[in-house]
Amino acid sequence: MPLYHSQLYKDSLAQLENAAEAMSADPNIVERLKYPKRAIQVSIPIRLDDGTVKTFEGYRVQHNLTLGPGKGGIRFHPHVDLSETTALAMLMTFKCALVGLPLGGAKGGVKVDPNDLSRQELQGLTRRYAMEIGPFVGPDKDIPAPDIGTDKQTMAWFMDTYSQVQGYAAHGVVTGKPISIGGSLGREAATGKGVAYCINFAYDKMDKEINHSTTVAIHGFGKVGVPAAVDLSEQGAKIVAVSDHTGGVYCEQGLNVLDLQEFCSKEKGLLKDYTRAGVEHISNSDLLALEVDVLIPAAIDSVITIENMEQVKAKIIAEGANGPLTKEAIKYLSEKGVFIIPDILCNAGGVIVSYFEWVQGLAHFFWDEDQINKTLHSILKNAFAEVVKKSEHYKVDMKTAAMCAALAKLEAAMKLRGLFPG
Ligand code: NAD
Numbered sequence: 001m002p003l004y005h006s007q008l009y010k011d012s013l014a015q016l017e018n019a020a021e022a023m024s025a026d027p028n029i030v031e032r033l034k035y036p037k038r039a040i041q042v043s044i045p046i047r048l049d050d051g052t053v054k055t056f057e058g059y060r061v062q063h064n065l066t067l068g069p070g071k072g073g074i075r076f077h078p079h080v081d082l083s084e085t086t087a088l089a090m091l092m093t094f095k096c097a098l099v100g101l102p103l104g105g106a107k108g109g110v111k112v113d114p115n116d117l118s119r120q121e122l123q124g125l126t127r128r129y130a131m132e133i134g135p136f137v138g139p140d141k142d143i144p145a146p147d148i149g150t151d152k153q154t155m156a157w158f159m160d161t162y163s164q165v166q167g168y169a170a171h172g173v174v175t176g177k178p179i180s181i182g183g184s185l186g187r188e189a190a191t192g193k194g195v196a197y198c199i200n201f202a203y204d205k206m207d208k209e210i211n212h213s214t215t216v217a218i219h220g221f222g223k224v225g226v227p228a229a230v231d232l233s234e235q236g237a238k239i240v241a242v243s244d245h246t247g248g249v250y251c252e253q254g255l256n257v258l259d260l261q262e263f264c265s266k267e268k269g270l271l272k273d274y275t276r277a278g279v280e281h282i283s284n285s286d287l288l289a290l291e292v293d294v295l296i297p298a299a300i301d302s303v304i305t306i307e308n309m310e311q312v313k314a315k316i317i318a319e320g321a322n323g324p325l326t327k328e329a330i331k332y333l334s335e336k337g338v339f340i341i342p343d344i345l346c347n348a349g350g351v352i353v354s355y356f357e358w359v360q361g362l363a364h365f366f367w368d369e370d371q372i373n374k375t376l377h378s379i380l381k382n383a384f385a386e387v388v389k390k391s392e393h394y395k396v397d398m399k400t401a402a403m404c405a406a407l408a409k410l411e412a413a414m415k416l417r418g419l420f421p422g
């Protein structure tokens with residue numbers, strides 16, 4: 001399968017090229033950034049509960065390690081492939097650079113629907129995947145984290161497998177771990193909280209504030225969507241619609257977010273089964289077209305495309321997911337005046353608090369939640385201001401501006417380190 005066939009990879013390259021053109025970046029640096037440093041494909045045979053053996057495809061891609069060890073999630077999803085994983089690793093390179101972390105960009109995944117496996121089978125899959133990519137990861141090399149279809153339990157199995165091989169508890173090998181084995185306070189909610197912070201910065205920029213008339217729709221009510229909904233509803237916003245892969249729910253007066261959160265946290269808590277007075281069921285495509293102040297695509301990539309971009313009526317789009325808008329949709333909606341908060345900024349809260357978790361693990365010294373959230377807020381606030389500045393300076397949309405800010409930092413570091421062997 002060609003490395004570059006996915007929509008997300010094409011869109012990520014287009015973003016890089018737009019930014020490079022706007023800021024007249026060194027073409028030799030841009031040339032290097034188009035390719036991953038290292039892409040590993042592994043086969044993961046596991047014994048299923050019925051005694052048979054099934055083999056799954058897995059990947060770990062390290063896109064660029066100039067600024068530090070690789071950092072990026074592990075995705076368990078049926079659409080995982082080398083091209084998508086490479087694109088996601090590339091976005092991680094730019095995300096870490098943008099928010100000033102001493103980390104490179106990486107991503108991993110297994111082509112599997114985790115809903116089809118029992119807990120025991122999932123544990124086997126995670127441990128064998130950890131063994132297969134084990135030589136390439138580690139606290140100084142590459143540090144995975146949760147993504148779609150994986151969670152803190154997955155990270156616990158991964159950390160345990162790696163630690164068994166090393167012979168000691170290696171806290172720094174993954175982030176997004178449970179607190180009792182070296183996780184960080186605030187990590188679970190960090191990505192969604194960061195999305196909510198960025199929406200607040202956008203409101204500040206527009207001299208507006210979030211209040212009881214602010215309406216929000218969230219596509220993807222998972223690890224990113226839920227905490228974003230909780231934070232924004234605590235600030236008074238009305239979360240009028242949320243969805244998962246089974247469909248969406250809508251209430252004009254605002255949904256009860258805590259009730260939804262509790263419902264979805266139960267095993268098989270799917271939104272298609274959520275029934276409450278005053279709550280209607282809607283499709284995912286209807287949700288994306290709702291007339292709301294803020295739309296948060298927080299599920300998967302390429303959901304707003306040339307096909308449906310004209311139906312989008314939101315005033316602000318906060319990209320909780322990685323690459324939820326294709327390049328055509330970004331151009332069309334930016335020109336229409338929609339304020340897009342780019343993914344590498346909007347969802348960077350997760351990697352920022354992952355960085356705090358990694359640092360705490362290496363130092364064996366843990367911070368309180370208040371310190372974590374304050375530092376997260378301050379890093380995102382500075383990065384948001386930098387992106388706005390670049391957008392004004394180069395007269396480009398926020399997506400291109402975020403890439404410009406990241407590329408400027410990478411360009412400086414890559415030039416200083418030089419090309420090996422020269
Ligand atoms: P998750 O698995 O916890 O949640 C994903 C949600 O999206 C679920 O509700 C799922 O049902 C829904 N979904 C999946 N496919 C869908 C579809 N086709 N239509 C509608 N809904 C669909 O995953 P997550 O960790 O919340 O990640 C969501 C996005 O955010 C991904 O793009 C991920 O890369 C990105 N992201 C996650 C983190 C993190 O810390 N978890 C950090 C940065 C970026």
